[in-house]
Amino acid sequence: MKEFFTVKYGEVPLLGVIAFGIIDRGTNLIQVRPQSGCPLCCIYCSVDEGSCSRTRMTVYRVEKEYLVDVVKEVVRFKGADDIEIHIDGTGEPFLYDKIDGLIGDLREIEGVKVISAQTSGFTISKKMVPKLEEAGLSRVNLSINSLDQNLAKKMAGIKSYNIDKILVIAEEIAESQIDLLIAPVWVPKVNDAEIPKLIEYAIKIGAGKNWPPLGIQKYIAHKRGRKVKGVKPMSWFKFYRKLASLEKIYGVKLILGREDFNIHRTKRKIPVVFKKLEKVKVKIVGPGWIKGEKIGISRGRAVTVVNCKAEAGETVRVRILSNKDGIYLAEPA
Ligand code: SF4
Known part of the structure; x- marks a missing residue:
């Protein structure tokens, strides 16, 4: 059973953890994470999410006003006008x-030029699309892995997945002002035959009005993710060779880089406040995303503490294990 944790205004910093809040990796793209948890159970899930997950214990939800106010501060700090x-x-x-x-x-935030979002489409209804359009959503990255009902269901890992419903949403988006990018995960031996069909489908329905129509992703067997039985991931070399060959056949760009999305480095990046291996005291404020983890806070950041038995309200001394892009992982020191 998962625990639900609401991140209330000002109670937990929105910078520092992977499962909710804001991540600034030093470019004009800011990742915003209002909620964790997933209704699907994809066989390849890199983060082992969904109801079938045996490792993800908490679903986080951030209060909207809090999230918007902190995004505002981050955008102002970065000072770019094409966020x-x-x-x-x-x-x-x-x-x-x-x-x-x-x-x-x-x-409404000054400096924000594009708002994009990733989704499986599973929780989007047809009547939601005009609302998203009116709200100012620029692009949807929609993960569709197969046009075949049985295979799509198998890959999504739940019986109630219906690809026909998702395709209705895809077409509704493609017909709106919102751009559509179809983003399948290519799992060798599982959906090889579907990739050309998805390319044809994306072109047919008018995906890619302002950005590329497809963002094909390579299946990677992540250490903490779900692995597809009997499947060896493609090498990057083979993956790009196959994409190059499909590009020639369909005349569409499939090997993508930052420049295809106008992503570039910004002069300012949210400062990293803890050094690696530094020892620091954090106040435990809630459950971690994974079993055995807790969320601690210090210096205006949230920190994931692994192997932590302390309860909310307690202060523990921890050693910072990693600080990449301002995402902090620590263990009791
Ligand atoms: S890969 Fe599938 S199960 Fe995992 S988070 Fe994405 S949609 Fe959910």
Whole structure:
């Protein structure tokens, strides 16, 4: 059974952890994560999310006003006038009940030029699309792995997945002002035959109005993710060779880089406040995303503490294990 944790205004910093809040990796793209958790159970899930997960214990939800105010501060700090807000997460961000309101509020922030979001489409209804359009959503990265009902269901890992419903949403988006990018995960021996069909489908329905129509992703067997039985991931060399060959056949760009999305480094990046191996005291404020983890706070950042038995309200001394891009992992010192 998962625990639900609401991140209330000002109570937990929104910088520092992977499962909710804001991540600044030093470019004009800021990742915004309003909610974790996922209704699907994809066989390849890199973060082992969904109801079938045996490792992800907590679903986080951030209060909208809090999230918007902190995004505002981050955008102001970065000082760029072409910020892309990318709403993503370690799960399905469209589970967030205030998603259109959130998009509308983010759209009002000076300096925000593009708002994109990633989704499986599973929780989007047809009548939601005009609301998202009106709110100012620029692009949806929609993960569709197969046009075949049985295979799509198998890859999504749940019986109630219906690809026909997702395709209705895809077409509704493609016909709106919102751009559509179809983002399948290519799992060798599982959906090889579907990739050309998905390319044809994306072109046919008019995906890629302002950005590329497809963002094909390579299946990677992540250490802490779900692995597809009997499947050896493709090498990067083979993956790009196959994409290059499909590019020639379909005349569409499939090997993508930052420049395809106008992503570039910014002069300012949110400062990293803890050094690696530094020892620091953190106050435990809530459960971690994974079994055995807790969320601690210090110096205006949230820190994930692994192997932590302390309860909320206790202070523990921890050693910082990693600080990459301002995402902090620590263990009791
Ligand atoms: S939609 Fe994404 S987060 Fe959800 S189970 Fe599939 S891969 Fe994992």
